[in-house]
Amino acid sequence: MLQGRVWVLDGGLASTLEQGGISVDGDPLWSARLLYTDPDAIKKVHASFLDSGAQIITTSSYQASIPGFRQHLGITEEAAVDLITLSVALAREAVSEHVANCGTEGAVSNFLYGAHQFLVAGSVGPYGACQADGSEYSGQYVNNLSTTDLIDWHRPRVAALVGAGVDVLAIETIPAAKEALAILELLAEFPSIKAWVTFSCKDGHHTNYGDRFSEAVKKCYEKGSDQLIAVGVNCSPPQHLSSLLREANASPPSPEVLPRVVYPNSGEEWVAGKGWEGRGSQWSYVDQVVEWRKLGASIIGGCCRLGPSDIKAIASVMSSCV
Numbered sequence: 001m002l003q004g005r006v007w008v009l010d011g012g013l014a015s016t017l018e019q020g021g022i023s024v025d026g027d028p029l030w031s032a033r034l035l036y037t038d039p040d041a042i043k044k045v046h047a048s049f050l051d052s053g054a055q056i057i058t059t060s061s062y063q064a065s066i067p068g069f070r071q072h073l074g075i076t077e078e079a080a081v082d083l084i085t086l087s088v089a090l091a092r093e094a095v096s097e098h099v100a101n102c103g104t105e106g107a108v109s110n111f112l113y114g115a116h117q118f119l120v121a122g123s124v125g126p127y128g129a130c131q132a133d134g135s136e137y138s139g140q141y142v143n144n145l146s147t148t149d150l151i152d153w154h155r156p157r158v159a160a161l162v163g164a165g166v167d168v169l170a171i172e173t174i175p176a177a178k179e180a181l182a183i184l185e186l187l188a189e190f191p192s193i194k195a196w197v198t199f200s201c202k203d204g205h206h207t208n209y210g211d212r213f214s215e216a217v218k219k220c221y222e223k224g225s226d227q228l229i230a231v232g233v234n235c236s237p238p239q240h241l242s243s244l245l246r247e248a249n250a251s252p253p254s255p256e257v258l259p260r261v262v263y264p265n266s267g268e269e270w271v272a273g274k275g276w277e278g279r280g281s282q283w284s285y286v287d288q289v290v291e292w293r294k295l296g297a298s299i300i301g302g303c304c305r306l307g308p309s310d311i312k313a314i315a316s317v318m319s320s321c322v
């Protein structure tokens, strides 16, 4: 599905909503609440990323869960599943409208990367992201949950996303190898779906939980069989990515066998009383895209605090180094 091609992924949904004046910070459902209150706002963000050159649009289901929707919206299980289905429909509609607006000529000239011009990726965030306690950044909860617990927790959303017809699952911001492996085990129940796995990493060698990154990649490759189409890093500071890619490349599977996907955050940190600090200039960030490409990354985009203008810059670099 992805081999031999280069893809531009979209950027951070919540931070782009914020730029548009919609704050989701502190909401236990984060941007997933907008599926209920303002789905058009989500579609507009998808459209802005498509206009910026993104070819893969990620659904707004990162913090969507059936229990979370039931608890925080007071809706039925069926209605909660419908909201996850809606997240896929919004991404699909944004793609269709973008293609229609570009016209056939535009669509063909944009047709750089093979049979699928655009993909809709169903976001599967970690268990911790739906606990609204920041635990997705440490992943310590995997010590208290069995593989079966994790599989049972992830099953309803995966089923809803697959049922709604996503092209691929983005199993993303995963802090611990144990959780990634549990989700890959779950995928055997949905044999037609493909997926990528990206870990959140705390330095140039380890996942946020503390697994050695190269070991996590290797284990995913062994568990995922032909359903795993790429592996990598997201929602991590950009300065760690080259080291992580080098480490993964030092042992099998190589990027030719299993493509790499990277979509870092901006590297900023929230400093109380001061706001976001520590972002380098955009050009120092974009320069790294060339390096990540050389290290085998074939899907590159942005996560938190990287918006449409960043994706436009990435797309420009990507198109010149295909």
Ligand SMILES: [Zn+2]
Residues within 6 Å of the ligand: 012, 234, 235, 236, 265, 303, 304
């Ligand atoms: Zn992020």
